[in-house]
Amino acid sequence: MARKTKADAEQTRQDILDAALELFHAKGYSRTTLEDIALSAGVTRGAIYWHFKDKVDLFSAIKEEVERSTETRLEDLLLLSVTNLSDMRDNLLRLFLNLERDARFRRYFELVFFRAEFTEELQPIMEQFKEKCWCMQQRDAKDLKRLQQEGKLPAQLDCTQAALGYRCLILGIIHSWLMDDGLFSLAEQGSALVDDYLQKLCLYKPMSEKGKKS
Numbered sequence: 538m539a540r541k542t543k544a545d546a547e548q549t550r551q552d553i554l555d556a557a558l559e560l561f562h563a564k565g566y567s568r569t570t571l572e573d574i575a576l577s578a579g580v581t582r583g584a585i586y587w588h589f590k591d592k593v594d595l596f597s598a599i600k601e602e603v604e605r606s607t608e609t610r611l612e613d614l615l616l617l618s619v620t621n622l623s624d625m626r627d628n629l630l631r632l633f634l635n636l637e638r639d640a641r642f643r644r645y646f647e648l649v650f651f652r653a654e655f656t657e658e659l660q661p662i663m664e665q666f667k668e669k670c671w672c673m674q675q676r677d678a679k680d681l682k683r684l685q686q687e688g689k690l691p692a693q694l695d696c697t698q699a700a701l702g703y704r705c706l707i708l709g710i711i712h713s714w715l716m717d718d719g720l721f722s723l724a725e726q727g728s729a730l731v732d733d734y735l736q737k738l739c740l741y742k743p744m745s746e747k748g749k750k751s
Contacts, residue, residue: 550588552578554602557595562644566596566653593658600662603645607635611669619680621689622735629707629731633723636711647715674704681738694741706734 556578560569571592575582589595604610609632617628635642655663678700684690710727713720721727 546588549578549580549584553580553585553588553595554599558599558603558641558644558648561596561599562648562652564652566592566648566659567656593662596653596659596662599645599648600665603642607639607642609635611672614669614673615676619684621684622739625677625680625703626728626731626735630724630728633727636714637718637723643715646711650712650715670704670708674700677703690738691741693743694738699738699741703734706730 553574557569557574560573560577564573569592571582571585574595575585578585585595589598601610604613614628617624619625619628636646637643649666653659653662678697681690681694681696681699685692685694685696690696710723710730714723714727
């Protein structure tokens with residue numbers, strides 16, 4: 538029997554990743570076994586263990602592969618520059634377009650939102666997601682504070698609160714779209730909702746001042 542080349546091994550690894558993503562998406566993480574994945578990928582369980590330590594390691598590899606291919610790893614997102622609010626909107630629009638156009642990326646998001654039961658087994662992965670959201674929220678707060686110092690946002694704006702609101706808006710938009718993509722377009726209505734939020738930040742006035750007469 539001919540020995541497998543490095544390219545063959547890489548293809549086997551990719552076949553396993555593809556099969557795992559499809560089955561995790563279709564059946565849920567907990568209800569998918571390594572036997573299911575091996576059968577779908579056309580490999581043995583031994584081949585899976587050659588490339589991955591266990592099912593959690595396989596899930597983590599899917600996360601890394603999808604986020605790397607779409608440039609949505611935390612290290613990628615933290616490199617995005619923001620010189621004004623339109624940059625924040627454009628950076629988010631790229632994510633929305635990726636989700637609408639890339640079926641694999643969407644399946645991954647649906648898996649994370651709806652089909653991965655974050656029990657103790659997957660807790661380390663959940664901690665990574667929480668850390669990513671927190672870091673991005675902190676980054677947004679710093680960007681908003683810098684824009685405020687440059688006179689591009691009202692001095693009364695609480696930038697920490699605004700960044701939290703921005704995070705909640707984004708997650709809510711994505712969650713609603715994943716539940717029913719026929720309801721609206723991420724690139725169009727989703728971006729319009731973000732535009733509306735960012736524009737309101739520019740016009741922000743504390744509640745105590747809104748009732749004052751000019």
